[in-house]
Amino acid sequence: MTAHQTIRPRPGVLDIAPYVGGESGVPGANRVIKLSSNENPFGPSPKAREAYLKAGETLGLYPDGGHQALRRAIAEVHGLEPGRIVCGAGSDELIALLCKAYAGAGDEVLYAQHGFLMYRLSALAAGATPVVAPERELTADIDALIGKLGERTKLVFLANPNNPTGTMVPEAEVARLAAALPPQALLVLDAAYAEYVRQPGHDGGTALVRARDNVVMTRTFSKVHGLAALRLGWAYAPEHVIDVMNRVRGPFNVTAPALAAGDAAIRDTGYVEHCAITNEVWRDWLGKEIRAAGFGVTPSHGNFLLVDTGGRAAEVDGHLKSRGLIVRRMEGYGLGGHLRISVGDEEGCRAVAHALRAFGGAA
Numbered sequence: 001m002t003a004h005q006t007i008r009p010r011p012g013v014l015d016i017a018p019y020v021g022g023e024s025g026v027p028g029a030n031r032v033i034k035l036s037s038n039e040n041p042f043g044p045s046p047k048a049r050e051a052y053l054k055a056g057e058t059l060g061l062y063p064d065g066g067h068q069a070l071r072r073a074i075a076e077v078h079g080l081e082p083g084r085i086v087c088g089a090g091s092d093e094l095i096a097l098l099c100k101a102y103a104g105a106g107d108e109v110l111y112a113q114h115g116f117l118m119y120r121l122s123a124l125a126a127g128a129t130p131v132v133a134p135e136r137e138l139t140a141d142i143d144a145l146i147g148k149l150g151e152r153t154k155l156v157f158l159a160n161p162n163n164p165t166g167t168m169v170p171e172a173e174v175a176r177l178a179a180a181l182p183p184q185a186l187l188v189l190d191a192a193y194a195e196y197v198r199q200p201g202h203d204g205g206t207a208l209v210r211a212r213d214n215v216v217m218t219r220t221f222s223k224v225h226g227l228a229a230l231r232l233g234w235a236y237a238p239e240h241v242i243d244v245m246n247r248v249r250g251p252f253n254v255t256a257p258a259l260a261a262g263d264a265a266i267r268d269t270g271y272v273e274h275c276a277i278t279n280e281v282w283r284d285w286l287g288k289e290i291r292a293a294g295f296g297v298t299p300s301h302g303n304f305l306l307v308d309t310g311g312r313a314a315e316v317d318g319h320l321k322s323r324g325l326i327v328r329r330m331e332g333y334g335l336g337g338h339l340r341i342s343v344g345d346e347e348g349c350r351a352v353a354h355a356l357r358a359f360g361g362a363a
């Protein structure tokens with residue numbers, strides 16, 4: 001017997017198909033526009049870039065393991081209690097830590113049919129069983145989720161808006177789900193795209209977290225804040241959950257340049273607003289153009305559009321690639337006939353619209 005037959009990871013680990021991120025290059029193309037990972041086409045606030053560079057002067061020192069300054073900044077900007085915030089290396093890390101801390105062998109982690117892929121991967125990595133609830137019109141169905149709750153449910157993940165569909169569930173429905181949870185289960189509201197939502201008063205789930213002790217909200221600096229490269233996210237949670245997360249996370253899980261840049265980024269609320277408005281303008285424009293080109297588009301609250309190619313995703317993808325436009329294939333989500341296209345800047349949006357019109361529609 002060789003070592004790889006006798007030394008085995010925990011059950012579930014080998015069921016994980018490693019996460020494949022958005023492509024970033026096209027062989028032979030010298031100029032590409034990357035629209036495959038829902039990044040901010042404008043990058044971060046200049047103030048965040050400046051803070052990042054300044055942090056480069058003290059690379060010999062460990063970061064503040066308590067993330068004090070960043071938690072204070074987040075708390076001030078969002079009107080929250082710093083003691084109920086925990087930071088992570090991207091919200092991916094927070095999702096993984098929640099699974100590691102709360103779900104293990106025999107436990108269930110529930111999410112909607114086209115929920116963000118990391119829920120399944122993190123559940124499997126923790127040894128737990130992923131459970132999927134069907135959606136309705138590419139939107140999480142709260143009754144279906146409630147129908148799957150049981151004694152073994154430990155975590156329920158709901159991205160709102162969801163990636164890759166871009167659809168949302170109304171606040172009252174989210175509250176209904178939280179109220180229906182069995183006593184041992186925690187609801188994780190993944191608000192990675194909350195800043196892009198243009199509904200007045202949308203808070204990503206903050207009020208629900210405050211009102212209950214079984215709801216957590218995760219946020220990221222990778223989207224509207226344009227800091228995907230630095231890997232930074234945060235969660236707002238009841239104190240008992242914060243205590244658990246602080247026990248399972250690495251003592252220096254967030255780097256000093258990320259802490260510094262995140263602090264400056266979150267305080268630059270004008271930049272965030274500008275990016276969200278610009279995204280809305282070009283998302284709506286691009287959606288209309290794609291429909292006019294003959295494709296289906298799911299109305300989106302995020303910085304991306306899910307496009308129905310009528311079963312011609314490979315062809316359309318190839319056509320876009322030949323023009324240096326990189327978008328995301330959706331086979332991993334069971335949406336093989338769709339492509340997900342991030343909302344780029346004006347040049348990127350115009351290039352996509354032009355290419356899709358030239359392709360000639362879905363049918």
Ligand SMILES: Cc1ncc(COP(=O)(O)O)c(C=O)c1O
Nearest residue numbers: 090091092116159163192220222
């Ligand atoms: C819904 C959702 N949640 C979480 C993440 C992870 O973001 P990050 O780990 O970069 O913070 C993403 C990234 O695409 C996402 O779409």
